[in-house]
Amino acid sequence: MTRVIGLISGTSVDGIDAALVDIYGRELDLKVELLAGETYPYAAGLKEKILAVCAGEAISMAELAQIDDAIAFAFAEAAQNIQANHQPATLIGSHGQTVYHRPPEKAGGAEGAGGAGEQGSRGVGKNTEGRKTFHSSLLTPHSPLGYSLQLGRGALIAHLTGITTVSNFRVADIAIGGHGAPLVPRVDAFLLSHPEEGRCVQNLGGIGNVAYIPPRRDDWLAKIRGWDTGPANSLLDLAVQHLTAGAKTYDENGTWAASGTPCYPLVEQWLSQDYFHLPPPKSTGRELFGVAYLHECLKDAEAYQLSPADILATLTELTVASIVHSYQTFLPQMPQRILLCGGGSRNLYLKQRLQTLLPSVPVCTTDEVGLNADFKEAIAFAVLAYWRQLGIPGNLPAATGAPIEVLLGEIHGILR
Ligand SMILES: Nc1ncnc2c1ncn2[C@@H]1O[C@H](COP(=O)(O)OP(=O)(O)OP(=O)(O)O)[C@@H](O)[C@H]1O
Ligand SMILES: CC(=O)N[C@H]1[C@@H]2OC[C@@H](O2)[C@@H](O)[C@@H]1O[C@H](C)C(=O)O
Secondary structure, three states: OEEEEEEEEOOOOOOEEEEEEEEEOOOOOOEEEEEEEEEEOOOOOHHHHHHHHHOOOOOOHHHHHHHHHHHHHHHHHHHHHHOOOOOOOOEEEEEEEEEEEEOOOOOOOOOOOOOOOOOOOOOEEEOOOOOEEEOHHHHOOOOOOOEEEEEOOHHHHHHHHOOOEEEOOOHHHHHOOOOOOOOHHHHHHHHHOOOOOOEEEEEEOOEEEEEEEOOOOOOHHHHOEEEEEEEOOHHHHHHHHHHOOOOOOOOHHHHHHHOOOOOHHHHHHHHOOHHHHOOOOOOOOOOOOOHHHHHHHHHHHHHOOOOHHHHHHHHHHHHHHHHHHHHHHHOOOOOOEEEEEOHHHHOHHHHHHHHHHOOOOOEEEHHHHOOOOOOHHHHHHHHHHHHHHHOOOOOOHHHHOOOOOOOOOEEEOOOO
C-alpha cells in the first residue's frame, strides 16, 4: 500500500481538489481507498489572475514566475491540510493549473503517428550509426506538436511538503506527438471497468471528456477510447457570471436553466462547429470554449430574443447534444451505462436532459459504483504519480493520440 495525495485545479479554476488515498496493486488489480477529499479555494485575486491568463491576457515572465509559485504554495498548503488527522503520505501527484493548452496540429495517433520518425515519435529518426536525428520541422517556430502549460512547479511543492512530488504529467505524451489529454481514461479503465457492461465515464468539468470502457474481457484494453467532448460547464459558468454581473459563478443544480427552454435551431447551429466533427483523439480547452466563444453565442441568442433562462437552457443543451453526438458518431457501440463525474454531475437539469436524449442508457454517477465523482480527477493524478514511481505508463495512446505508451510526469524527490 502507498499513501498518495492527488492534487488538481481544473479548467473551471474553482479551487484545488485534493484527495488523500491509499493505493494497492498495479493495473488489473488496482485499488484505491479515498481517505479524505477537499476543495480548497484559491486566495482572493489569484483565481481572477489565473482566469485572465487563461483568457489570453499578456503577462511578463516575472508575473508568470510569481503566479507559478503562488500556485505551488497553494497546492503545497492543500497537501498539508488534506493530511490532517491522518498518517502522512509518501507521494504527491500534482497536476497543477492548466493556463494554456494547444493541441497538436495533426494528432499523432496510433495510425500514422510516426511522421518522419522511424520509431514513431514525430520528427525523430535514427541515422545509419543509430544516433537520433531530428526532423527539421521540429526546429521551426511553427512546430506541429501540441503545447500544454500547467503551473505550480512540482519541485517547490516537494520542497515545501517534504514529500516526493510528481508533476508535469502532460509533457511526455505531447513531446511524442500526443495531445497530452485526456489522461484520466487510463485510470478510469482500471478502476471502473465491468465484466459485462460497456461504460462511458463522462467527466463534466469546465471541459467535458469521456472514457469508453468496453466489458472487461478478451481484448478490452485495445478497445478503450477517450477524448474531450467539448464544453461542459465552461460556457455555462461564464454565461451565469455575465447574466448576474458577477454575482453568481454557476447555476446551482441547473435550476435556472431548467426554468428556460432550449432554442433548438441555435443548438443545431452551434453543433456545426468544427471541433464537434473532428474524429478523436482530440482535446480542447478554454482557448476555444472560453469568453470569446460565449460572446459569439450571446450575439446569436440576441437574434432569437432569448431570455437569460433560455440562454442557459440552450447552452446546457449544447453540452448535452455535443456529448450525445460524439457518442453516436465516434463510439464503436453505445455504452450500456453512463457514469458522470465532475461538478456538472450535480447539475440535475443537465443530467435529466442527457437521460432524455439517451432513454435506453442509464445515466448514473461514479459515486453509485463506489468512486467519488467530485474527487475522481484528483484521485487519478494520485494513481498516475504512483504508476510513474512503479515505472508503469500513464497515457492511453487511443485517448491522447500518442504513438506509444510513455511514463508520465517528472519526479521531484526528497533526500531522507
Ligand atoms: N451543484 C451544482 N450544480 C450545478 N453545477 C455545479 C454544481 N457543483 C459544481 N458545478 C459545476 O461544476 C464546475 C466545477 O466542476 P469541476 O470541479 O469538475 O471542474 P474542473 O475540474 O475545474 O474542470 P475540468 O475537469 O475541465 O478540468 C463548476 O464550475 C460548476 O459549473
Ligand atoms: C489541458 C487540460 O488541462 N485538459 C483538461 C481539461 O479538463 C477536462 C479535459 O480538458 C481533459 O482533457 C483535461 O483534464 C483531465 C484531468 C484529463 O487529462 O483527463
